[in-house]
Amino acid sequence: MKRVVITGAGTINPLGHSVTQTWQAMAEGKCGIADLDIRDVDRLTVRIGAQVKNYSAGDHFNRQKIALYDRFSQFAVLAAKQAVAQSGLVFDGELAERTGVILGTAGGGVNTWDESYRAVYEAGKNRVHPFVVPRLMNNAAASHVSMEHNLMGPSYTVATACASSNHAMGQAFNMIRSGQSNVMVTGGSESMLCFGGVKAWEGLRVMSPDGCRPFSANRNGMVQGEGAAIFVFEDYEHARARGAEILAEVAGFxxxxxxxxxxxxxxxxxxxxxxxxxxxxxxxxxxxxxxxxxxxxxxxxxxxxxxxxxxxxxxxxxxxxxxxxxxxxxxxxxxxxxxxxxxxxxxxxxxxxxxxxxxxxxxxxxxxxxxxxxxxxxxxxxxxxxxxxxxxxxxxxxxxxx
Amino acid sequence: MTQNTQERIIKILADQAILDISDVAMQSTLDDLGIDSMALVECIFAIEETFDLEVPFNANEPGSGDFDISTVASIVSAVERLLTRQPT
Structure with a gap:
């Protein structure tokens, strides 16, 4: 069995727009949870969440891309770009043909569902944007990452609710371990902090109205966040042979x-x-x-x-x-x-x-x-x-x- | 009204093609403008939204049906025809 290492990491999440910013925030114990800034928040009971801050899609993508990228895809594409850049890998030839993308997401393009339901149910419109389906599908993020980096190997999306990313990364790990691929791009992305998304979670009565206090006796529920993190997993020998910086070894799953x-x-x-x-x-x-x-x-x-x-x-x-x-x-x-x-x-x-x-x-x-x-x-x-x-x-x- | 319809359609096509309005000629084809099949369905959507009408268009058979997309001019006249058919 091959050993598997991580040679690239990228992220955009409520604590920062890069791995360095995220590590710094984690080391400082910063809290990314705040009042939700979303449409119709006044009709929600749960009004806090961990949103990605200081973010505008237009700063990163042109109009054509935005028409096709739900927010969860945008986050995945941005995080993957950082991860691939850090790995130093360029995907062409056999490497491109054997490298795939396995990402986790629970809801896929929830914002896209939300907006098009608003259009037809609330605004009474009888047509929606032509790209609603390619935007909302759960595999959209994985597909766009594959297109951005020319990754033509085994690629798919795993949806196992809150374990989606770990299942996805476990699959990528096993794919390299077994020798099926030398490199895999893997991780997860989610963005369901919109009116319909939060409203659905409210229904379960498991959300905290005031903060996330894990393991504390006075904890009163979860607080939802959004964002993505993507990694480059690589065969240890492959990484060593090209002198790549190794962040850690994925040892078991x-x-x-x-x-x-x-x-x-x-x-x-x-x-x-x-x-x-x-x-x-x-x-x-x-x-x-x-x-x-x-x-x-x-x-x-x-x-x-x-x-x-x-x-x-x-x-x-x-x-x-x-x-x-x-x-x-x-x-x-x-x-x-x-x-x-x-x-x-x-x-x-x-x-x-x-x-x-x-x-x-x-x-x-x-x-x-x-x-x-x-x-x-x-x-x-x-x-x-x-x-x-x-x-x-x-x-x-x-x-x-x- | 004709001038207005024409201007609005040219604006929609120019936006999709990322061109200046002045670069969209009446005899231009969608190919000339670099409008691919994905951009075309966005154009159809934008036309429907702008003029509040239903365009009979099936992406499986883009060339068939009443709605002639062969040139900018043909699109303009097709939209004009649809507009005159609209009940008042």
Whole structure:
């Protein structure tokens, strides 16, 4: 089996428009959550979210591109551009033919759905823009990334709700590991902070009206974010042969299904995925220094996730650091695992553990070292990134320093 | 009204083709203007929105039907015909 490394990273998310800005914000414990600035916000009960700030599509794309790019595609294309640039790869010949794009998104072009429904239902119009379908389809982002960089290998989109990005990156990992491709572009993107998107989430009654406080006893729900992060995954030997800078090694991946409930998480399903990723990486729980938690800030997730970690790690659970960066960038739904992988890379590369901000009161059900409020310096050699989706679909990645 | 219709259609085509209005001649074809099939459906949409009418156009058979898209002039007269058919 081939070893897989990360040789490029790019992002645009509520904490910044680049990886450097995001790492800095995470290290400083900055909060990207604020009052939502969207149409009809006064008709929403939930009025906060983590939006991508200081962003105008017109600064990055011409009118033709904007006509075809939903916001989730725009974010993916921008993040991919950074990642490919950092990797230094130019895709032509056999490399182009074998390199593909696997991205995660839960909702695809939700803003496009929202706008065209408004046009026909609210404004009573009988026609919509001709590109509604190519804008809203879930694979639009992956396809546009493939077109921008001439990537002609295996390409598709994974939609497993909040685990979409981790499932996508796990697939890309396995594709390189098995020798099917030497390079894959992977990650995720989401943008559903529009009236219809937030209204749908309100219905579940799991959203916080005032902030995201994962693992804190006074937590009262999740806060939604938007954005993308994209990575270049590469065969280790391929990367070494061309002298590429290696950010981290993707060492293992595991996915499980709870097969129990469409929204409530299961500690057993999560534990099987966590344990499975450690084993797949050839590591032991004692090797893991940091876990980027799924940590949504809901009552159900945080308690279940902590129980799962304790189950897998036993007494070492008290020594492992576990933080939820959703407290800063919000829950990017299908894009969340990709942005969270940045925190994992920062931990391995820079020895900076991103904090769980907004932590106010200890919760006996979440009695782990959640790196409360302030980032920490610590040398770790291996880390995990958890994602546990609605529908009981779990995906955990293991990364190692290189 | 004719002048107005013509000007508005030329503006729509020029916008799609990223050309100056002065570069769009009445005898120009869509090919001359660099308007591909994707841009054409955007033009049709813009014409429908601008004039509040339904253009009979199927992208599977762009050349068939009443709506003649062979030149700028033919598009203008096709739109004019549709406008006169509109109930008042």
């Amino acid at each position: 595991s996915m499980t299904s709870d097969a129990s409930d469409i929204v409530m998480p299961s500690a057993q399903g999560a534990a099987r995925a966590i344990g499975g990723a450690i084993k797949d990486a050839g590591l032991t729980p004692e090797d893991i220094g940091y876990i980027n938690a799924h940590g949504t800030g809901t009552a159900a997730n945080d308690k279940t996730e902590c129980a799962a970690v304790r189950n897998v790690f036993g007494s070492h659970a008290d020594k492992v650091m576990i933080s939820s960066t959703k407290s800063m960038h919000g829950h990017l739904i299908g894009g969340t695992g990709a942005v969270e992988l940045l925190a994992c890379i920062m931990a391995l590369r820079d020895g900076v553990i991103a904090p769980t901000i907004g932590y106010e009161q200890p919760d006996p059900d979440c009695a782990l070292d959640v790196v409360p409020n302030v980032a920490r310096q610590a040398k770790v050699k291996a880390v995990l990134s958890n994602a546990f989706a609605f529908g009981g679909l779990n995906a955990v990645l293991a990364l190692r320093r290189i």
